[in-house]
Amino acid sequence: MTIHEELQQALNEQVTAELEAALVYLQLSYALDDLGLVGMRDWMKKQHKEELDHAERFSQHLLDRDVTPQIGNISAPIVKVETAIDAFEAALNHEKMISERIRRLADLQATHRDYDSRPLIDFFLAEQIEEEADIDEILDRLKLAGTEGSGILRIDGELGRR
Ligand SMILES: [Fe+2]
Numbered sequence: 063m064t065i066h067e068e069l070q071q072a073l074n075e076q077v078t079a080e081l082e083a084a085l086v087y088l089q090l091s092y093a094l095d096d097l098g099l100v101g102m103r104d105w106m107k108k109q110h111k112e113e114l115d116h117a118e119r120f121s122q123h124l125l126d127r128d129v130t131p132q133i134g135n136i137s138a139p140i141v142k143v144e145t146a147i148d149a150f151e152a153a154l155n156h157e158k159m160i161s162e163r164i165r166r167l168a169d170l171q172a173t174h175r176d177y178d179s180r181p182l183i184d185f186f187l188a189e190q191i192e193e194e195a196d197i198d199e200i201l202d203r204l205k206l207a208g209t210e211g212s213g214i215l216r217i218d219g220e221l222g223r224r
Contacts, residue, residue: 066174078134083114086139101222129184154197161190
């Protein structure tokens with residue numbers, strides 16, 4: 063089944079959005095490395111790789127349906143990070159934006175009755191709930207630890223073992 067132009071364009075933009083998310087996580091990994099939080103740095107690097115995989119899933123779907131994906135413009139993310147909380151808040155904000163985009167894909171899928179893309183979009187609807195919940199939990203724990211160094215280092219150690 064051919065994809066409706068509007069949905070095709072949105073899926074294509076999603077490839078770019080996932081690549082941009084990968085860069086956000088990479089940048090956050092640099093900031094955390096700078097803060098000496100190597101466990102959190104590694105956590106962000108894993109997210110970076112996951113986002114690359116997400117981009118691949120969307121582009122593979124387009125390829126399977128005879129559409130050549132086209133990567134759009136990506137500008138390097140500028141995120142101001144002074145603490146671990148700043149880094150995870152930046153990650154959460156970005157994920158919320160991605161979740162909105164996935165909901166829009168679901169809208170388009172329903173409008174154009176594109177049943178073929180439904181499993182892919184359903185997967186990402188569920189994935190986004192998990193992504194946001196995971197980061198939210200980390201933020202709650204970081205806030206509990208406050209500025210207490212040993213608490214933050216303990217969380218850092220746990221995240222590094224993920
Ligand atoms: Fe993603």
